[in-house]
Amino acid sequence: MSEIIVRYPPSPTGFFHIGTARTVLYNFLFAKSNNGKAIMRMEDTDKNRSEKQYEDNILSGIQKLGMAWGENWESSRTDVVYQSERAGVYKKYIEQLLAEDKAYYCFSTPEELNELREKAQKEKKAFRYPETWRNADKKLVQEKLNAGEKSVIRYKLPKDITEITFTDAVRGEVTIKLTELDDFVIAKNLDTALYNFCVVIDDNDMKISHVIRGEDHISNTPKQILLFKEFGFDIPTFAHLPLILNADKSKLSKRKNKVSVDDYLADGFLPEALVNFLALLGWNTSDEQEIFTMEELVEKFSVDRVHKGGAIFDIEKLKWINQEWIKKMDISEFYTRILEYWQSEDVKNSEKYNFPLTTFGDLNSEKNALFLKEALALVKDRTKQLSEVFDNLELFYTDDARLAYSTDIYFHKKMKTSAETAVESLEFAKNVIEHLDESFEFTADSLKTVFVEKIKAAGFKNGYILYPLRVALSGAEFSPGTLELLEIFGKERSLVRINRGIELCQ
RNA sequence: GGCCCGUUCGUCUAGGGGUUAGGACGUCAGGUUUUCAUCCUGGUAACAGCAGUUCGAGUCUGCUACGGGCUACCA
Numbered sequence: 001m002s003e004i005i006v007r008y009p010p011s012p013t014g015f016f017h018i019g020t021a022r023t024v025l026y027n028f029l030f031a032k033s034n035n036g037k038a039i040m041r042m043e044d045t046d047k048n049r050s051e052k053q054y055e056d057n058i059l060s061g062i063q064k065l066g067m068a069w070g071e072n073w074e075s076s077r078t079d080v081v082y083q084s085e086r087a088g089v090y091k092k093y094i095e096q097l098l099a100e101d102k103a104y105y106c107f108s109t110p111e112e113l114n115e116l117r118e119k120a121q122k123e124k125k126a127f128r129y130p131e132t133w134r135n136a137d138k139k140l141v142q143e144k145l146n147a148g149e150k151s152v153i154r155y156k157l158p159k160d161i162t163e164i165t166f167t168d169a170v171r172g173e174v175t176i177k178l179t180e181l182d183d184f185v186i187a188k189n190l191d192t193a194l195y196n197f198c199v200v201i202d203d204n205d206m207k208i209s210h211v212i213r214g215e216d217h218i219s220n221t222p223k224q225i226l227l228f229k230e231f232g233f234d235i236p237t238f239a240h241l242p243l244i245l246n247a248d249k250s251k252l253s254k255r256k257n258k259v260s261v262d263d264y265l266a267d268g269f270l271p272e273a274l275v276n277f278l279a280l281l282g283w284n285t286s287d288e289q290e291i292f293t294m295e296e297l298v299e300k301f302s303v304d305r306v307h308k309g310g311a312i313f314d315i316e317k318l319k320w321i322n323q324e325w326i327k328k329m330d331i332s333e334f335y336t337r338i339l340e341y342w343q344s345e346d347v348k349n350s351e352k353y354n355f356p357l358t359t360f361g362d363l364n365s366e367k368n369a370l371f372l373k374e375a376l377a378l379v380k381d382r383t384k385q386l387s388e389v390f391d392n393l394e395l396f397y398t399d400d401a402r403l404a405y406s407t408d409i410y411f412h413k414k415m416k417t418s419a420e421t422a423v424e425s426l427e428f429a430k431n432v433i434e435h436l437d438e439s440f441e442f443t444a445d446s447l448k449t450v451f452v453e454k455i456k457a458a459g460f461k462n463g464y465i466l467y468p469l470r471v472a473l474s475g476a477e478f479s480p481g482t483l484e485l486l487e488i489f490g491k492e493r494s495l496v497r498i499n500r501g502i503e504l505c506q
Numbered sequence: 507g508g509c510c511c512g513u514u515c516g517u518c519u520a521g522g523g524g525u526u527a528g529g530a531c532g533u534c535a536g537g538u539u540u541u542c543a544u545c546c547u548g549g550u551a552a553c554a555g556c557a558g559u560u561c562g563a564g565u566c567u568g569c570u571a572c573g574g575g576c577u578a579c580c581a
Contacts, residue, residue, distance in 0.1 A: 009581085010581095011580080011581045013580080013581075043581060044581095045580090045581080046580055046581065048580090049580070049581085106579095109579095110578085110579065113578090113579090114578095117577095117578095120507085120508095121507070122507095123507085124507040124508085125507070125508075126507075126508040126509075126577080127508090127577075150579090151579095152579050153579095171511070171512090174510075174511085175510095176509075176510070177509085180508080180509050180510085180577095184578095185578080185579055187579090188579050189579095192579090194578095194579075194580085194581090195580070195581050196581095198581095199581090214575095215510095215511070215512090215574090215575065215576095216575055216576070216581095217575095217576090217581090218510065218511070218575075218576075219509080219510065219575075219576040219577070220576085220581090240511090242511095242512080243574080243575075245574085247517090249573060249574065250573095250574070250575095251574075251575070277518095280518065280519085280530095281518075282518095284518085284519060284520080286520065286521085287520090287529095288520080288528085288529050288530075290518095290529090290530055290531090307512095307519085308511075308512060308513095309511090309512050309513065309574095310511095310512075310573095310574070310575090311517090311518065311519090312517060312518080313517095314516095314517050314518065314531070314532085316517080316531060316532055317517070317518060317530080317531045317532080318531095319531090320530085320531055320532085321531090323544095327544085381543070381544055382542075382543040382544070383543090384543095409541095412540090412541070414540095414541090415540070415541080451540095461540090462540055463540045463541085464540090465540080466540035466541090467540050467541060468540095469540080470540060470541065471541080474541095476541095476542095477541075477542075478541060478542035478543075479541075479542075480542090480543090481539080481540070481541085481542095482540055482541085483540085
């Protein structure tokens with residue numbers, strides 16, 4: 001079997017799109033799992049719409065998600081092929097077609113054509129280019145060319161073929177009758193070849209074995225196959241992926257969804273989670289595993305199991321997967337990742353998020369770093385998105401003596417507590433803490449033993465004491481557990497917060 | 507309009523003639539926990555419709571309906 005080679009063909013006309021990411025992912029998984037390789041090909045033939053910033057964004061986005069390209073999967077920027085630099089190559093093939101009378105110049109103006117299109121629409125007929133210039137007089141054509149009249153180059157649809165059939169790796173046999181096609185434009189001029197043409201030349205030059213792309217390209221496939229045949233090239237295997245959909249089942253779009261990968265990254269989704277989620281949108285193993293590392297995906301991926309129907313982008317499931325990935329991390333990894341996140345370009349570029357690291361003091365200081373780590377440990381398993389963490393950490397860094405919150409939150413029906421009863425609860429807790437031995441180990445576990453014992457002896461219920469205590473320590477309605485808060489704040493800070501609570505309640 | 511493609515719980519999906527149609531997310535209820543989250547238990551909920559083939563159809567065939575994609579001198 002010949003070598004497996006796929007291509008990543010983004011068009012740098014917008015920021016790295018979630019749909020592009022999914023297509024690249026499937027190409028990556030397929031090539032990687034088959035010991036093949038992937039070629040990065042920038043489809044930037046549309047000079048008006050292509051921009052360098054988009055190109056950079058796409059390239060770095062692909063790397064951020066852990067998808068690589070190149071002979072050795074090194075994702076080198078020098079490996080990137082630009083269609084804009086291959087105009088000369090395309091030109092030769094266009095000239096060949098012209099010389100063989102397989103293509104021709106067409107002088108019909110867009111205005112004329114649009115008129116015909118509208119007319120066909122009105123008469124409820126399909127529009128086809130009427131082949132006005134297909135067999136035009138050569139001399140006339142040359143004269144117009146010499147006169148510098150505007151023209152395009154069209155492919156001469158063969159008349160001896162009636163239909164094109166190809167076997168799609170995802171959906172099986174697909175047949176399109178040639179009567180559905182017309183003499184399509186392959187180039188604006190000799191130096192400006194268009195998409196359907198460039199793709200064929202490139203795929204051949206790069207020995208692409210598998211073309212894996214979105215379903216929206218199915219209708220381009222017969223045109224490309226015609227060209228492959230025309231030049232006598234080997235035809236790659238096509239695999240058309242189902243589309244990612246908006247909630248209303250239309251193709252995923254900017255108007256109805258966030259579509260930029262960077263936006264999701266800025267929102268605190270992990271690249272691993274994004275990849276995991278995207279992989280499952282249109283493909284799955286038959287077992288019940290939901291969380292996959294990239295390695296596992298590579299190992300298990302197969303095109304046979306790619307679905308035909310489109311899949312709606314469900315952010316709730318993404319959130320769940322993201323949380324699973326966060327739970328899987330140990331605390332030092334979480335610490336590293338959250339710092340990376342706070343300092344990432346995605347966050348800095350976002351108008352929505354502002355995470356001043358100065359809040360945490362100088363993190364080069366071991367003490368500060370350790371405290372942050374401990375605080376993160378208390379917050380980790382309750383975070384779905386990295387973007388929530390900063391706010392959830394705030395309570396650990398506010399001025400103990402000046403904690404501000406509404407005493408309404410001391411009210412709890414089940415615990416039978418309120419701002420009034422809180423004074424008693426807090427005084428009790430304060431007393432317990434103040435009478436601890438010098439040698440007492442101020443940890444959640446030890447504190448639990450002591451508190452449970454003393455509370456029982458005093459005839460209270462655990463919640464009656466511990467709920468208000470938690471509120472006093474956190475100043476918040478919801479927070480990590482009471483004992484954990486005591487431990488992280490330590491004796492001194494805990495007492496200051498308890499006193500502040502008493503002060504507020506009186 | 508034309509062509510092409512698709513259709514199992516709200517969502518992602520398992521399933522390839524005989525299943526109480528399974529799992530996950532969400533949601534709801536209960537439990538654990540000092541609150542929230544986590545965690546545990548349980549519930550809810552689907553084969554688009556109609557014919558046909560067959561002893562038997564979610565699984566095969568046809569038709570209908572619905573949905574989507576494409577229909578550029580964009581990619």
